[in-house]
Amino acid sequence: MHKIEVDAEIDVLSLNKRYAKENREFFRRNNILAINIMGAIGSGKTLLIEKTIDSLNYYKIGAILGDVVCKADFERVSKHKVKAKAINTGKECHLDAHLIHHKIEDFDEVDILFIENVGNLICPVDFDLGEDVRVVMVSVTEGDDVIAKHPEIFRLADVIVINKVKLAEFVEADVDKMIRDAKNLNPKAKIIKMDLKENLGFDEWLKYLEGLYVSRCNREG
Amino acid sequence: MSFATALLENVLSIAEEKNAKQVTKIKIEIGDLLLINPEQLEFCFEAVSNGTIAEGAELNIEFVPPKIKCSVCGREYNEVVGVCECGGFVGVDGGKEMIIRKVEMVV
Numbered sequence: 001m002h003k004i005e006v007d008a009e010i011d012v013l014s015l016n017k018r019y020a021k022e023n024r025e026f027f028r029r030n031n032i033l034a035i036n037i038m039g040a041i042g043s044g045k046t047l048l049i050e051k052t053i054d055s056l057n058y059y060k061i062g063a064i065l066g067d068v069v070c071k072a073d074f075e076r077v078s079k080h081k082v083k084a085k086a087i088n089t090g091k092e093c094h095l096d097a098h099l100i101h102h103k104i105e106d107f108d109e110v111d112i113l114f115i116e117n118v119g120n121l122i123c124p125v126d127f128d129l130g131e132d133v134r135v136v137m138v139s140v141t142e143g144d145d146v147i148a149k150h151p152e153i154f155r156l157a158d159v160i161v162i163n164k165v166k167l168a169e170f171v172e173a174d175v176d177k178m179i180r181d182a183k184n185l186n187p188k189a190k191i192i193k194m195d196l197k198e199n200l201g202f203d204e205w206l207k208y209l210e211g212l213y214v215s216r217c218n219r220e221g
Numbered sequence: 222m223s224f225a226t227a228l229l230e231n232v233l234s235i236a237e238e239k240n241a242k243q244v245t246k247i248k249i250e251i252g253d254l255l256l257i258n259p260e261q262l263e264f265c266f267e268a269v270s271n272g273t274i275a276e277g278a279e280l281n282i283e284f285v286p287p288k289i290k291c292s293v294c295g296r297e298y299n300e301v302v303g304v305c306e307c308g309g310f311v312g313v314d315g316g317k318e319m320i321i322r323k324v325e326m327v328v
Contacts, residue, residue, distance in 0.1 A: 003245065005325045008235055012227045012249075012319040092223060123223075126255060126317065151301055152254060155313070187303045187310060 019097035023130025039137035225265035254316035287316025
């Protein structure tokens with residue numbers, strides 16, 4: 001019996017990357033715009049999906065809803081008569097490409113697939129799901145320093161939605177500071193000021209989404 | 222915990238290839254931007270490796286910084302910023318990897 005030292009160069013995250021690549025290929029093959037929506041608990045992710053489904057009813061939309069336990073989000077979205085699936089992650093605080101891999105095959109007919117991640121701003125960031133677009137949704141009630149405090153998730157977002165802006169004055173949140181922080185971390189991201197309950201910024205979101213869908217189809221064509 | 226589990230699976234597959242009886246040391250490089258707390262990783266690794274041949278293995282962790290550089294003037298930064306003082310976009314390269322470099326084992 002003796003000791004040996006083995007040289008290696010193994011990427012610990014390679015398994016997730018492999019599944020993410022396969023998922024991405026699946027989305028391309030089936031002409032699906034896949035959107036990973038991340039954000040804290042209560043930031044408005046599920047409501048954004050619900051309202052989008054109702055407004056873009058000429059698209060076939062599907063949704064995968066990740067939650068630690070329970071199926072509340074799944075039940076909310078299912079009421080809008082679209083195909084939806086729940087994923088319970090248990091103690092894991094994020095979705096990963098493997099978890100999604102098992103579900104996406106049921107969505108090969110949809111135009112747009114929403115994947116609602118588990119509610120937090122930390123863990124989902126390192127797990128590429130194979131999505132086309134990363135949306136991070138944040139609300140002013142989380143405090144106007146929330147973007148500066150979670151740089152990684154905002155740095156890697158394609159779209160940053162700042163929700164509940166009509167409540168800003170009541171919680172003393174400076175929306176301009178949030179926008180500045182977002183632009184400083186990620187000057188290329190699309191930033192949308194929103195108040196979903198009041199429909200503020202919602203049209204901008206819909207137009208942006210449709211633009212993405214069209215450019216995706218053109219790219220495929 | 223996901224990182225510890227993925228680390229263990231990879232280490233065990235290297236060890237099995239060599240018919241190892243025990244894994245004693247693992248050298249890994251972790252990108253700074255994964256924001257992994259080494260004490261938490263060690264604790265989680267201890268928990269998941271319990272009862273395997275990697276139980277008790279020492280983790281030798283080296284953190285690797287990303288390269289943060291302005292795409293226009295080339296100025297380098299130590300922390301993540303989006304826009305350079307010159308107005309150019311600042312690119313971030315790396316800092317998100319977790320690579321196993323060496324595994325020491327008893328065969």
